[in-house]
Amino acid sequence: MHKILIIGEHDGKTLNPATAKCVTCAAGIPEAEITVAVFGADTSTVATQAAALSGVKAVLRVDRAENLHPLAAIFAPQLAALAADYTHVFGPSTSFGKDLMPRTAALLGVAQVSDLMAVEGAYRFRRPIYAGNAIVTVEADPSRKLIATVRVASFQAAPAGGNATVASKSLDVSLPSHTRYIGAKSGSTDRPDLQTAARVISGGRALGSAENFKLLFSLADKLGAAVGASRAAVDAGYAPNEMQVGQTGKIISPEIYIAIGISGAIQHLTGIKDARTIVAINKDGEAPIFEVADVGLVGDLFQIVPELERLIG
Amino acid sequence: MQKIMVGIKRVVDFNVRIRVKADGSGVMLDGLKMSVNPFDEIALEEALRIKERGSNIEVVAVSIGVADTQQQLRTALAMGADRAILVQTDAAIEPLTAAKVFLALAKQENPDLILLGKQAIDDDANQTGQMLAALWERPQATFASKIEFSTGKASVTSEVDAGLKTIEVDLPAVMTVDLRLNEPRYVKLPDIMKAKKKPLDVTSLDALSVGATGWLKTLKTEPPPQRQKGIMVKDAAELVEVLKKKGLI
Numbered sequence: 001m002h003k004i005l006i007i008g009e010h011d012g013k014t015l016n017p018a019t020a021k022c023v024t025c026a027a028g029i030p031e032a033e034i035t036v037a038v039f040g041a042d043t044s045t046v047a048t049q050a051a052a053l054s055g056v057k058a059v060l061r062v063d064r065a066e067n068l069h070p071l072a073a074i075f076a077p078q079l080a081a082l083a084a085d086y087t088h089v090f091g092p093s094t095s096f097g098k099d100l101m102p103r104t105a106a107l108l109g110v111a112q113v114s115d116l117m118a119v120e121g122a123y124r125f126r127r128p129i130y131a132g133n134a135i136v137t138v139e140a141d142p143s144r145k146l147i148a149t150v151r152v153a154s155f156q157a158a159p160a161g162g163n164a165t166v167a168s169k170s171l172d173v174s175l176p177s178h179t180r181y182i183g184a185k186s187g188s189t190d191r192p193d194l195q196t197a198a199r200v201i202s203g204g205r206a207l208g209s210a211e212n213f214k215l216l217f218s219l220a221d222k223l224g225a226a227v228g229a230s231r232a233a234v235d236a237g238y239a240p241n242e243m244q245v246g247q248t249g250k251i252i253s254p255e256i257y258i259a260i261g262i263s264g265a266i267q268h269l270t271g272i273k274d275a276r277t278i279v280a281i282n283k284d285g286e287a288p289i290f291e292v293a294d295v296g297l298v299g300d301l302f303q304i305v306p307e308l309e310r311l312i313g
Numbered sequence: 314m315q316k317i318m319v320g321i322k323r324v325v326d327f328n329v330r331i332r333v334k335a336d337g338s339g340v341m342l343d344g345l346k347m348s349v350n351p352f353d354e355i356a357l358e359e360a361l362r363i364k365e366r367g368s369n370i371e372v373v374a375v376s377i378g379v380a381d382t383q384q385q386l387r388t389a390l391a392m393g394a395d396r397a398i399l400v401q402t403d404a405a406i407e408p409l410t411a412a413k414v415f416l417a418l419a420k421q422e423n424p425d426l427i428l429l430g431k432q433a434i435d436d437d438a439n440q441t442g443q444m445l446a447a448l449w450e451r452p453q454a455t456f457a458s459k460i461e462f463s464t465g466k467a468s469v470t471s472e473v474d475a476g477l478k479t480i481e482v483d484l485p486a487v488m489t490v491d492l493r494l495n496e497p498r499y500v501k502l503p504d505i506m507k508a509k510k511k512p513l514d515v516t517s518l519d520a521l522s523v524g525a526t527g528w529l530k531t532l533k534t535e536p537p538p539q540r541q542k543g544i545m546v547k548d549a550a551e552l553v554e555v556l557k558k559k560g561l562i
């Protein structure tokens with residue numbers, strides 16, 4: 001049997017969908033027994049959500065005042081202590097998991113496999129390298145604990161319908177005081193979340209200003225879509241960093257991705273490889289985005305986008 | 314602050330599109346343009362800006378790799394690093410091993426700050442800085458997009474999925490940098506000439522008592538599934554029609 005521990009990601013109120021995707025990845029491991037751990041000041045709500053995920057056997061609550069904010073320096077020693085009873089420890093390839101998991105692995109003295117995109121065995125996985133331009137199959141030593149991050153865009157979320165036990169766990173771990181949480185800023189919107197939306201519209205440098213990005217928001221609202229951006233658009237200040245799609249932004253897998261005024265640099269394409277259908281609108285017929293687009297339209301976005309909005313009505 | 318150590322990795326230039334070997338044994342690297350990992354360039358630029366604001370700060374660029382990695386360290390020296398150390402090896406170095414090498418160097422050099430790129434664009438692992446911080450038992454601030462120092466500590470703002478997050482860390486600390494922290498300077502010809510006279514020490518894994526453990530076996534390397542080129546439509550009306558037919562809108 002393989003005992004898999006997943007660190008749940010949440011904001012105190014809601015379990016991030018990335019956790020449900022880690023569960024699906026873990027369920028692909030032969031004879032998996034899955035436990036989700038949630039760290040926080042009060043994890044009662046998110047623990048209930050984790051327990052409802054199909055495939056989860058147990059949920060461990062690690063409630064402690066110091067766990068109010070996710071700091072890798074605080075979480076890692078606790079996760080490393082919890083890991084003792086498990087063969088595998090998984091976290092999501094989100095900014096939370098990327099920060100936490102390698103620190104945990106090093107405390108345990110083992111390597112990490114980053115960005116699992118497919119499970120081929122309990123210790124054999126596929127993962128992307130070179131911005132997704134090559135896929136490697138790697139095998140880890142079964143005699144060691146396996147630490148990994150899960151490329152969440154590669155897995156569907158585990159459905160509800162589970163009925164896991166929930167238990168509180170107190171860990172006798174001393175925590176460092178060298179790292180302190182100051183604050184967070186998020187451009188909270190009512191729009192769908194970029195990472196889980198079925199429809200995404202992204203804009204590039206061609207938009208020319210933050211003001212012009214409103215064209216995309218308006219179209220997105222009509223379609224119930226989330227809005228993304230290229231790095232060039234974020235660098236230029238047209239869109240906030242959390243909207244960036246690509247190698248260094250978000251890796252997404254919507255049903256439909258509409259790239260508007262985006263050239264299609266490899267670093268951008270890394271983020272949208274798993275999109276079901278890619279639509280590209282670009283005034284340059286030679287733009288590399290058309291090499292990967294399922295549907296392409298050559299033309300001026302400032303003319304096409306308002307027209308689309310009118311046609312969709 | 315007296316000393317900043319910066320990690321420099323030699324990688325295939327970000328503009329080069331790599332290809333997978335037909336026999337699946339790896340990626341074709343022969344003859345490709347090699348450069349400093351773009352994130353490491355940003356880490357070095359930040360170190361140089363801190364140096365230029367302060368006084369008497371030494372910037373040490375360190376790398377692990379083949380003999381030719383001296384080229385990337387010379388670039389780092391030309392940008393403004395004071396000296397460089399190459400831990401020369403032909404072995405494939407995984408992140409945990411790299412972290413152990415940097416730990417050994419940190420123990421020799423006692424830097425106040427170690428700046429690394431958040432990931433290397435070859436293996437895209439995003440691990441080394443976090444692992445180093447754990448082994449060094451020091452704070453980590455990852456994906457930094459803004460760094461501010463006060464006595465003995467730093468406030469670091471990071472780009473996270475939800476937006477921005479700010480933490481405070483005591484020094485010494487490890488920081489990994491993101492793209493929007495700064496824009497690296499261009500190297501000028503006279504700087505390249507000057508860099509030739511700057512010290513570049515070559516050492517080895519053995520000298521640092523670090524073994525080149527291979528933790529992961531790579532069984533196979535494949536190209537990603539290719540997307541097929543799709544159809545072109547002539548106007549917005551046709552686009553809407555096609556998407557409706559596909560049931561997408």
Ligand SMILES: Cc1cc2nc3c(=O)[nH]c(=O)nc-3n(C[C@H](O)[C@H](O)[C@H](O)COP(=O)(O)OP(=O)(O)OC[C@H]3O[C@@H](n4cnc5c(N)ncnc54)[C@H](O)[C@@H]3O)c2cc1C
Pocket residue numbers: 203204205206229230231232233244245246247248249250260261262263264265266267268271281282283284287299300301302327351352434
């Ligand atoms: C290490 C590294 C990591 C990176 N990570 C990312 C990442 O995560 N995400 C990312 O996106 N990029 C990333 N990049 C940057 C990437 O290489 C490109 O520079 C970037 O994606 C370009 O953005 P863009 O397509 O908006 O701009 P451009 O390449 O300038 O393209 C603009 C496009 O708009 C079209 N256009 C102009 N006007 C109009 C109009 N009126 N109507 C219609 N079309 C028009 C043009 O034909 C052009 O194709 C990274 C780069 C590096 C080095």
